[in-house]
Amino acid sequence: MFRRIISHRVFKNSFALFIMQLFSYVSPLLVLPYLARIMSVENFGMLMMLYSLLAICLVVTDFGFNLSGTYYISRNYKNKKKINEFLTSVFCIKIILSTASVIFFLVFFRGEFQRLDKYSVLLIAITMFVQSFQPIWFFQGIEKMRHITIYTALSKLIYLLLVFLFVTSDSIVTVLLCYCISQMVGTFFSICFILKMKYSFSRTTYKNIISVFRQSIPFFVSRVAVVVYTSANTLFLGKYGGMAQAASYSSCEKIYFAGQSLLNPLSQAFFPYLSKNRDAKFYIKFVILSVCILSVICAVASFFVYDFLNIFYGQKYNDSIGILNTFLITTVIAYTSVSFGYPMYTLIDKIGYVNHTVIIGAVIHIIGLFILAKENIFTAQNIAYLVLIVETSVLITRVFLYTYLKIKRV
Template identity: 30%
Template sequence: MSDKRRLIENFSALTIMQFLNYLLPFITLPYLARVLTIEGYGVYIFSQSFIQYFIILIDFGFDLSGTREISINRNNSKKLSEIFSSILVIKFILMIISFIFLVILIIFVPGIREYWYVHLLMFLMVIGNLMFSIFVYQGLEKMKIITTLNAGIKIFFTITIFIFIKDQNDLPLVALLNSVGYLIVGVLSLIIITKNTSIKFKIPSRENLINQLKYSSQFFWSRIAVSMYTTSNTFVIGLILGPVAAGFFGTADKLFRGVVSLYQPLNSVLYPYIAHSKNISLYKKLFKISTISNIFIVLLVFLFSDFIINLIFGEGYGESAVLLKMFMFAAIYMMPSILMGYPLLGALGYTKEVNNSVIFASILHVLLLLAFIPILSVKLVACLVIITELIVFIYRFYFVKKYCLLDTNKLLP
């Protein structure tokens, strides 16, 4: 199979996966919001967000560092097995640490202890995520498998929710069903890797473990930084301005991130492809096409933001429509910023520049957010998001130009 054909197939597979990621939750969430009542639904959403931090910890940036290493060493079976085994062992150790920390929080934090059983059931997601070695499939550019497995999670959860969940007393069952899907897919993922590839698990050396930790740490801090200037906004707004304001902001932010994530499939397939092919000519063509289509999509969302908000969330969310329009200014340059990140700078070895762009912007964002607490408003936070994403874009653009990465005549690293 040619590289371009593989790229198209992988992009198509990830596009389907991204579509399911947004379609199926819009089917289940309105139903859960009604049958679980406001309190039960709030606990479910909080627990999901809470457990997500543990998932970020055990991933430790391996979805990026591991993807690049697997892609580069795809023809070296011994090296692939070393990478896979080292990452799996590290993730297992981090999972044990995460579980201990979760138990400590349950014991000493009343707000978490009240629904301890929900959090423990949701923690099974972490175990499933540990086994779902997505970096292997991305590195080997076998995106069809990822799509199939991911679709399996979403469809399983959607069907079982409508069958088994009837009222607020079923909250623990919601958490369990959510986690069981991840566990099943995680097990299947490991079976497919060991049966259908040359990768085999073997006890890694201490040196390999240390090297993997060191290499991936820069990606991990980047992931933490991104989380700080995305999830921290709704949290601070809810804490200072109350749940209604948080609801307005969170609604607009969710749709904004949804628009930007339309390009995640392209981002995911280009990263390993450029890492091993260095095909800058194709990258430039896709970059131009994506930039033009992005402007068109952003313009549509901006013009029809009121209609979109009313259609999905109902009346009374006028403030969210205003915020969504503001976010569209950031969406214009976020798409090229994303494609200049790991698919270009990161794939060509300039991971430090990519990671530093979000770390620097994150620190600045959090400091400004704290400084403006006395005069905080949802529109002010939206302005901070626009500024933060612009800083990331300028930072990455500077280094792309500095290293002449779009010069097809330049000998790339």
Template identity: 30%
Template sequence: MLKNIFFLFLIQISNYIFPLLTLPYLVRVLGASQFGSLMLAQALIQYFITVTEYGFNLSATKKIALSKSQDETNKIYTNTLYARIILALICFIIAILCTQFIEMFEREFNVIIILFLGVIGNCFFPIYLFQGLELMKKIAWISIVSKTFMTLSVFVLVKDAKDINNAALALAIPLLLPGIISFIYIYNRQLARVVSFSFRGIVKELKDGGALFISQIAISFYTTFNTLILGYIFNPTIVGVFSAADKLRIAAQSCYVPIQQVVFPRINKEAGELSTKLLKYGGFFVLISFLGSSLVFFFGEQLALLYLGNEFIISARLFKWMSLLLFIISIAIVFGQWGLITLGKEKLLTKIYVIGALCHVGYSIPLVMGYNVYGMLVSVLITEFIITLMMIFSFYKVTHSAI
């Protein structure tokens, strides 16, 4: 397990450290307004990535981890792949419609189309397969090579504020290349084969991941949707200020993802009481997150200001208080993803996320209109706290009622 955590950690390093190398360059060269426009387009694309990932990174991972034969693995892989391709085609149509009929996206047509290459690549990047098989070594190096290429592309292609299309292309590369390379690698190493698919099989994969997909969409209403709210109410500059802070928060939070992804299939496979396993793995996970949150709270503002520049002083302040999210979210992962999903309570988890999303939409808009980006920060903190409390209560209710 430790080896898989290490390689997943390398993937997360490549996912966020390499972009962090380019972030200060992009915000300075593009400026707050153009950087905000890029982030606004990326927020829309992130929705499409969420749609194509559906709930497969958890539902398909669990199936492959429990698969009894290669044929069964092949069927899961094939049906999931075709389901993602169908979803990507639907998303492309929606992307075109958005650029034609929604004002804040009309001027970002080229940027959105270029960024959509990442959606295509992501369809062919089956993280669920590698997680389920607990094989992460090769994919880690593929990710590192792709992110290295992205980093070099940013510095070579982006020279001034007019190069926003080039910046979009550079950001699409780390999603496009891993998809192509991993697809070839899976075929050559016979980890899984694309076999005959059935519409019934595709529908089954969609149905099995449906609850988790709704959860992800609900989550997006207090994550990705925040960018769209700020862009609609204010302007790209405000989007740029908030996005810069959120990028740093996501990068800090990514340090926990390797543990999160490796422990999930292990909890499903390992014998023993779930509560005991959560205490064993979850206690360590929450402790690590608390230490990380403390470091960001006490030192994050100064580091962010040095990193982003004086134009983003508000971003630095936001990043400091976003440190609270790191700790809150770690608790939610333990009781939500590791706890409720393992117990087969995906629908209950979905209800929690939907309630949280509805609450967030209800108070985030007036808070943002009254307090700008600080209102959005408060909204996100309140929402994450409410959701985490509901997860803890639900987990204990389910486990105690089963006794």
């Protein structure tokens, strides 16, 4: 079975996505210890809040195309005309959403970041716009993941080098400039790859743009719901718990996200494959095997959390041990939940129900945030506990709902 897995096309695509995510999150993880040491806790917390804001903006401008776009292109991969029209429609929508996001930030969020100078604000606005046009969903749909790996690796390596070469003081604006340049490079090369593969931005219609927009709304709603209990937490902590709490939480959250990013390609690569081939037995065996391996890894890692934090971030962040241990448990739960999401539900043609489970998770998280605020216990550790509760709730809901729908279908 092992030989069959590693020789499978899905494994090759998963491996390419794995390498992409490795660069996406390992490069920042190499940078963060350096920044945590040369920056004050307050400025480091502020920087983490800004990165969270950019992550939220990316979800808005992506508008669920990482799922709906992948699904559409994988179903029409032989029809280049349809793909070109879809590609153009998506980019038109992204231009509108990116512009709206920048305006919204300049008008409404400027007051939340009064300590930022005008250059930092400008760099955030430019990054918001530029990062929106990296079409990972396109390459996933045509199952050419190595192209994603190449431009992502290049982008992240540039970010890594720029930070180590030019960030030598407690300066937020210099870090933002490095990040902005790296995003520009990634976007430029991703579009070059599209054109090199003989795809193009063809003429589309207003009707087609509206149709593409409407088809992606359910996926967008689910992604926004996920943001409520992921990227938005650092913003909430910074506002209501202080920059120190935001720094402690985000330092562990980045490690958690890195773990997720290395694991999620496994299910992402299966999504277009299972849309065309209904090989449920192979997928279930793969998930069981990977969950078992992950559980062992996280259990062993829990014994080295103190040493890891001390080496990685320094003694200033030793009080984050409980937070990181909580995230290790959440990693196993979240991976199982993602694996039981779109790939499994596409087998019964009910992928829309996955969005409902995420919304349930968002509602639980919002209720939890209100309780924490009311009881005046809005701390990084309690937010980590809340994320664990939410991810567990989503997993349980998905398993029971899938079982119910499958029985009902029979």
